[in-house]
Amino acid sequence: MASTADVSGLTELNGPPEQRSDDAHGYYTPAAQKLVDAKAPTGLIKDRWTTRKMDNRLVNPANRRKLDVIIVGTGLAGGAAAATLGEAGYNVKSFCYQDSPRRAHSIAAQGGINAAKNYKEDGDSTYRLFYDTVKGGDYRSRESNVYRLAEVSANIIDQCVAQGVPFARDYAGLLDNRSFGGVQVSRTFYARGQTGQQLLIGAYQAMERQVAEGTVTQFTRHEMLEVIVVDGTARGIIARDLVTGEIETHLADVVVLASGGYGNVFYLSTNAMGSNVTASWRAHRKGAYMANPCYTQIHPTCIPVSGDHQSKLTLMSESLRNDGRIWVPKNKEDCTKDPRDIPEEDRDYYLERIYPSFGNLVPRDIASRQAKNMCDEGRGVGPMVGDFRRGVYLDFADAIARLGEDAVREKYDNLFDMYERITGENPYQVPMRIYPAVHYVMGGLWVDYDLQSNIPGLFVTGEANFSDHGANRLGASALMQGLADGYFVLPNTIRDYLADGPFEQISESHPAVVEARTSVEERISKFLSIGGSRSADSFHKELGNIMWEYCGMERSEEGLRKAIDMIRELKAEFWSDLKVLGTADSLNQSLEKAGRVIDFIELGELMCIDALNRRESCGGHFRAESQTEDGEALRHDEEFAYVAAWEWGGDGGQPVLHKEDLIYTAIEMKQRSYK
Amino acid sequence: MNLTLKIWRQKDAQSAGAMQSYSVADISEDMSFLEMLDTLNEQLNEQGEEPIAFDHDCREGICGSCDLMIDGQAHGPEVTTTCQLHMRSFEDGQTITIEPWRANAFPVVKDLIVDRSAFDRIIQAGGYVSVNTGSAPEANSVPAPRDKAMRAFNVATCIGCGACVAACPNGSASLFLGAKITHLGELPQGQPERMGRVASMVAQHDHEGFGGCTNIGECTGACPKEIPLDVISQLNKDLRDSLRAGF
Numbered sequence: 045m046a047s048t049a050d051v052s053g054l055t056e057l058n059g060p061p062e063q064r065s066d067d068a069h070g071y072y073t074p075a076a077q078k079l080v081d082a083k084a085p086t087g088l089i090k091d092r093w094t095t096r097k098m099d100n101r102l103v104n105p106a107n108r109r110k111l112d113v114i115i116v117g118t119g120l121a122g123g124a125a126a127a128t129l130g131e132a133g134y135n136v137k138s139f140c141y142q143d144s145p146r147r148a149h150s151i152a153a154q155g156g157i158n159a160a161k162n163y164k165e166d167g168d169s170t171y172r173l174f175y176d177t178v179k180g181g182d183y184r185s186r187e188s189n190v191y192r193l194a195e196v197s198a199n200i201i202d203q204c205v206a207q208g209v210p211f212a213r214d215y216a217g218l219l220d221n222r223s224f225g226g227v228q229v230s231r232t233f234y235a236r237g238q239t240g241q242q243l244l245i246g247a248y249q250a251m252e253r254q255v256a257e258g259t260v261t262q263f264t265r266h267e268m269l270e271v272i273v274v275d276g277t278a279r280g281i282i283a284r285d286l287v288t289g290e291i292e293t294h295l296a297d298v299v300v301l302a303s304g305g306y307g308n309v310f311y312l313s314t315n316a317m318g319s320n321v322t323a324s325w326r327a328h329r330k331g332a333y334m335a336n337p338c339y340t341q342i343h344p345t346c347i348p349v350s351g352d353h354q355s356k357l358t359l360m361s362e363s364l365r366n367d368g369r370i371w372v373p374k375n376k377e378d379c380t381k382d383p384r385d386i387p388e389e390d391r392d393y394y395l396e397r398i399y400p401s402f403g404n405l406v407p408r409d410i411a412s413r414q415a416k417n418m419c420d421e422g423r424g425v426g427p428m429v430g431d432f433r434r435g436v437y438l439d440f441a442d443a444i445a446r447l448g449e450d451a452v453r454e455k456y457d458n459l460f461d462m463y464e465r466i467t468g469e470n471p472y473q474v475p476m477r478i479y480p481a482v483h484y485v486m487g488g489l490w491v492d493y494d495l496q497s498n499i500p501g502l503f504v505t506g507e508a509n510f511s512d513h514g515a516n517r518l519g520a521s522a523l524m525q526g527l528a529d530g531y532f533v534l535p536n537t538i539r540d541y542l543a544d545g546p547f548e549q550i551s552e553s554h555p556a557v558v559e560a561r562t563s564v565e566e567r568i569s570k571f572l573s574i575g576g577s578r579s580a581d582s583f584h585k586e587l588g589n590i591m592w593e594y595c596g597m598e599r600s601e602e603g604l605r606k607a608i609d610m611i612r613e614l615k616a617e618f619w620s621d622l623k624v625l626g627t628a629d630s631l632n633q634s635l636e637k638a639g640r641v642i643d644f645i646e647l648g649e650l651m652c653i654d655a656l657n658r659r660e661s662c663g664g665h666f667r668a669e670s671q672t673e674d675g676e677a678l679r680h681d682e683e684f685a686y687v688a689a690w691e692w693g694g695d696g697g698q699p700v701l702h703k704e705d706l707i708y709t710a711i712e713m714k715q716r717s718y719k
Numbered sequence: 720m721n722l723t724l725k726i727w728r729q730k731d732a733q734s735a736g737a738m739q740s741y742s743v744a745d746i747s748e749d750m751s752f753l754e755m756l757d758t759l760n761e762q763l764n765e766q767g768e769e770p771i772a773f774d775h776d777c778r779e780g781i782c783g784s785c786d787l788m789i790d791g792q793a794h795g796p797e798v799t800t801t802c803q804l805h806m807r808s809f810e811d812g813q814t815i816t817i818e819p820w821r822a823n824a825f826p827v828v829k830d831l832i833v834d835r836s837a838f839d840r841i842i843q844a845g846g847y848v849s850v851n852t853g854s855a856p857e858a859n860s861v862p863a864p865r866d867k868a869m870r871a872f873n874v875a876t877c878i879g880c881g882a883c884v885a886a887c888p889n890g891s892a893s894l895f896l897g898a899k900i901t902h903l904g905e906l907p908q909g910q911p912e913r914m915g916r917v918a919s920m921v922a923q924h925d926h927e928g929f930g931g932c933t934n935i936g937e938c939t940g941a942c943p944k945e946i947p948l949d950v951i952s953q954l955n956k957d958l959r960d961s962l963r964a965g966f
Binding site for chain 2: 142152205250353
């Protein structure tokens with residue numbers, strides 16, 4: 045922790061950034077003034093959250109049941125928030141597009157959840173978890189938010205254990221944990237490879253308990269399609285009942301978006317097929333700022349694409365890199381050979397060669413980018429997809445020779461089985477093939493310290509907001525943020541807003557409500573009336589190819605400009621050549637898809653503009669124009685240590701760029717190095 | 720490969736349904752079963768016929784959304800979820816029958832989609848520990864014996880897909896119910912509510928129209944997460960204990 049200058053948080057350690065480049069000139073309008081998080085606390089960093097909780101006003105229990113809260117999404121953040129606000133006595137309405145809240149995509153997280161419990165007495169602390177998270181995020185997250193996250197992390201484990209979440213235990217019956225993602229302490233709690241499922245079921249059960257109590261009403265198979273904003277304040281949503289097609293108006297005193305991330309903008313990702321950006325994007329179009337949209341986390345160990353039919357990518361646990369050795373053939377002509385016939389001297393163990401001290405365990409962004417470089421050089425392996433072989437070997441032959449097949453089986457059995465099921469190849473005999481895939485997004489709607497967007501009454505939690513992960517996310521920190529926001533942060537901040545209630549009653553005939561509803565209905569009839577020739581899915585695939593090619597792991601000014609043009613053409617084509625069959629008044633999955641795809645197209649354009657503006661390499665975002673002499677990522681803190689918060693500029697208009705400076709008081713910014 | 724598909728089409732819950740035949744060509748054995756249906760749907764869209772509605776989401780075997788009866792078997796011929804079933808499990812020229820889950824308590828919504836919300840209502844009847852947020856004791860203050868914690872975990876792997884119900888000739892949800900009863904019953908945190916929980920969850924199960932269990936065992940054979948049959952013995956034992964205790 046040598047880079048800690050001042051643990052108190054009382055002195056500013058960096059000045060405001062001054063951007064010199066202007067690559068996105070002509071694509072955006074600069075805001076006149078800097079964006080300020082007016083609620084950002086000051087003072088000793090360790091006291092900020094305690095002070096805020098004390099300062100935030102209370103709501104009398106008798107008044108709580110008169111206040112209506114809408115929560116969109118039932119993953120870790122939304123499910124936990126619904127359970128907690130229901131317990132508190134608010135009148136909660138919870139929405140999800142799935143048939144049950146238990147199916148939200150948090151369920152698929154495998155590895156674990158971090159918490160500063162220091163059970164192993166190995167030097168862990170709130171401060172160290174905070175430090176690792178800020179550093180891992182490449183110094184692009186907010187210090188106060190991350191400290192709070194680390195601070196409440198220990199309570200999350202207590203809460204989940206009390207709910208009956210079956211975490212791994214040692215022989216004394218106490219909780220076990222392990223180290224994860226290159227961190228030097230053991231702070232990751234886990235339930236085999238299904239931590240996300242077990243945590244989500246805990247939150248879901250807590251929420252169902254409130255449904256039984258009558259404090260939470262759940263609306264499953266419902267999709268939010270618009271935010272209702274009355275006099276500048278969020279007062280409800282327009283949702284579609286996905287079974288009957290009915291367009292419903294739901295009014296409330298406050299709206300919470302907990303609708304997850306938008307990695308599906310890339311079409312192929314590890315996200316669930318239904319994960320979408322619609323809730324966030326509709327809010328953005330209504331005035332909510334979208335922050336750092338280009339920050340995408342690419343995960344290095346996924347099963348590669350096998351053909352054009354592929355609908356999604358499956359993650360293999362990163363733990364495989366502990367024993368597997370990554371290589372590609374030295375010679376292009378060997379790429380089609382059986383890997384077992386390629387002699388040792390013709391293999392390039394490129395991570396071990398370039399990063400001798402970290403080898404195969406370099407961080408996610410570096411492992412991902414080097415895999416792409418190898419394939420771009422024409423040394424990729426596996427099936428030809430398009431004009432590329434997109435795969436590198438992850439070879440367990442050495443580990444099997446050293447530890448024996450049984451020991452390897454014991455450690456990785458379920459992963460090896462899953463791999464064989466998907467690829468049809470036996471990884472005990474033939475090296476696995478892996479390739480990077482889009483996994484998580486760190487961008488999202490801008491929120492203040494209270495998790496409130498710039499639209500009063502619209503709160504955003506979990507992956508849907510931008511605040512805690514910076515430009516990169518460490519392993520096991522996403523589950524931590526989802527539950528921290530849902531169980532502990534939001535319930536303590538939203539009450540300060542609700543303390544102003546009861547709010548003026550709004551009727552369904554209010555012009556703002558009618559306008560929101562009409563716009564949804566018109567949009568749906570537009571989708572059905574275009575009568576073109578292409579499915580929404582085909583547009584989504586095309587968008588995904590553009591995004592992956594030009595706004596994926598490596599980006600350049602030239603590529604991004606090209607991508608923006610291509611996306612604009614695609615958007616025009618969407619509105620003239622879309623084909624959606626069926627009707628609006630029934631279950632219609634093609635219609636659902638169409639609405640999501642056009643939102644992804646608009647978001648994709650903004651992601652490219654954001655990436656174009658940010659002429660620095662940061663986290664998973666590598667700008668070709670910003671690298672060190674030996675090809676490593678190069679940040680420019682003095683220019684870009686800011687949050688880019690984009691305001692919707694209207695259809696055909698330019699987005700407006702608001703900048704919020706990132707000023708550190710407890711941690712000094714440093715370049716990362718893994719050589 | 721080329722395949723003939725016989726698929727259940729049903730406009731909505733009120734309409735009568737019927738099997739219809741489709742052919743698909745050039746299916747790769749690397750496709751998942753759902754990607755094969757995507758291919759068919761893209762083809763139908765081009766032909767101007769409304770695509771087939773089916774439930775799916777994570778496509779990595781964990782969310783429990785996918786729910787197809789394939790040739791009369793829940794999730795098809797392998798012990799896995801439909802999304803993790805691949806076309807290499809089938810042969811060129813084969814005819815495959817695809818139907819929705821079959822059970823009174825799972826009414827058809829459209830085509831291959833059924834309504835599984837009865838599972839949520841069973842959980843609402845007591846499938847939780849009544850702890851409020853913020854009031855939990857320090858996690859290690861209540862040790863859980865490792866073997867019991869392991870068993871709790873093994874049965875907590877249930878993904879709520881409903882294959883057990885679809886496979887059961889009686890349409891019973893006893894495996895689903897038994898998994899939850901056992902998960903919470905094995906942990907110290909689940910003890911205070913244990914007797915009341917089983918009584919009210921079983922009552923809700925019956926109220927929803929699920930059938931009784933006659934120990935046929937089709938459920939565990941169809942379960943993609945291999946939940947063992949002994950959770951039903953545990954369920955019955957806990958239910959007897961709760962009745963004796965006056966619940």
